[in-house]
Amino acid sequence: MRLITLALAALLLLIQYPLWLGKGGWLRVKDLEQQVDDAHAKNDELKRRNGKLDSEVRDLKDGTGAVEERARYELSMIKQNEIYVQILHKGQIPGDGATPAPPAADEPAKPARR
Structure with a gap:
């Protein structure tokens, strides 16, 4: 009787293996479902991006x-008969909005001519 119980328990474990760890097992299915959800999220993001690009192209x-x-x-183009005004902060070089001016030498800086 004991031998039959052990044999049935072993068969039960052998039957459970494909259910949990086999090709179509629950763990594999769960992993594939996660991959599908990730792909759907990425597709939604790309659809939004494509929609923005499509509207920009149409415009x-x-x-x-x-x-x-x-x-x-x-x-930095302007229309004809428009006046372009550039406001420089202290220490900026005209024409470049980000580069600070080099430190002044002994003589004062001369205004730029246009």
Whole structure:
């Protein structure tokens, strides 16, 4: 009787192995579900990014507002008969918004001519 009980317990453990650790086991299924959820999240993020890029492309193709805005901010272009005013903070070089001026030597700095 004891031998039959041990044999049945061993068979039960052998049957459980594929259920837990086999190719279609619960642990593998859980891992695949996590991968699917991660892929869905990434796809949603990429869809939002593509939507933004699509609207920007349509705006660049159809309207002139986006082109003008890019020309103003990225290329510092101005319209005809407009006046461009640049405000410099103390120690900045004209034409460069981030580089501080080198320390002055013995003579005072001369204003830039345009």
